[in-house]
Amino acid sequence: MAGKDVFVKLTTVISIAIFLLLIFMSFVWNNLGFIPEMIIFIILIVFLYITYNRWNMNLPIYTVLILSFIPHSLGFMGFYFSSPLPIAWDHFTHICPCFAFAMFFFQYLKQFMPKKLLTTKSIFLIFIIILAASGIGVIIELFEFSGFLINGFGEGALAFGAGDACEGQLVSTFEEIDAYGGGWFNTMFDLLWNSLGVLFGVLLMMFFKQFRNLFSRSLSS
Numbered sequence: 001m002a003g004k005d006v007f008v009k010l011t012t013v014i015s016i017a018i019f020l021l022l023i024f025m026s027f028v029w030n031n032l033g034f035i036p037e038m039i040i041f042i043i044l045i046v047f048l049y050i051t052y053n054r055w056n057m058n059l060p061i062y063t064v065l066i067l068s069f070i071p072h073s074l075g076f077m078g079f080y081f082s083s084p085l086p087i088a089w090d091h092f093t094h095i096c097p098c099f100a101f102a103m104f105f106f107q108y109l110k111q112f113m114p115k116k117l118l119t120t121k122s123i124f125l126i127f128i129i130i131l132a133a134s135g136i137g138v139i140i141e142l143f144e145f146s147g148f149l150i151n152g153f154g155e156g157a158l159a160f161g162a163g164d165a166c167e168g169q170l171v172s173t174f175e176e177i178d179a180y181g182g183g184w185f186n187t188m189f190d191l192l193w194n195s196l197g198v199l200f201g202v203l204l205m206m207f208f209k210q211f212r213n214l215f216s217r218s219l220s221s
Contacts, residue, residue: 004052071092094194134198
């Protein structure tokens with residue numbers, strides 16, 4: 001099990017500093033809707049740091065997981081309304097954390113897998129990983145819907161805004177949610193992109209595991 005070294009501590013300090021900077025920039029942009037999530041991300045980073053060894057964590061997985069929180073936080077710059085990417089910013093922000101959590105859960109359960117990847121036990125554990133990472137995506141959707149029930153329309157995950165409807169469309173009434181493809185339609189798209197993120201994360205970790213096994217065999221032969 002990998003321990004916490006100076007690089008893990010440095011990554012933690014830098015990541016918290018980044019989110020504090022993003023909070024400050026949110027005030028400069030006069031868009032405070034994303035600040036609650038940034039605070040939650042900071043708390044989550046501290047939690048992951050404290051429990052680092054319990055998760056069989058390593059620095060690359062820890063870093064990828066932290067980086068996956070940043071795209072959503074950048075929503076204060078208006079990216080949900082006008083994406084700088086070829087795909088909607090909302091899609092990108094759903095892929096990133098599910099991709100990272102798939103790697104996170106794989107890293108944790110990898111210690112219980114046999115060396116051979118295509119065994120009954122490994123396939124069962126990979127199935128558990130897919131369900132666990134997909135569950136994070138479902139929790140995100142419930143989090144967003146609960147925020148909407150409390151706060152209604154606005155910016156951030158705790159309200160219904162441009163990222164919850166069609167790309168570039170800002171809605172402010174229930175009628176506009178139906179007219180512009182929000183509501184359940186957006187939720188299904190979110191779950192689809194969540195699943196793609198999970199699939200990419202699992203496949204990448206399977207590749208690394210298989211590559212490491214082949215590399216170990218070549219050294220021992």
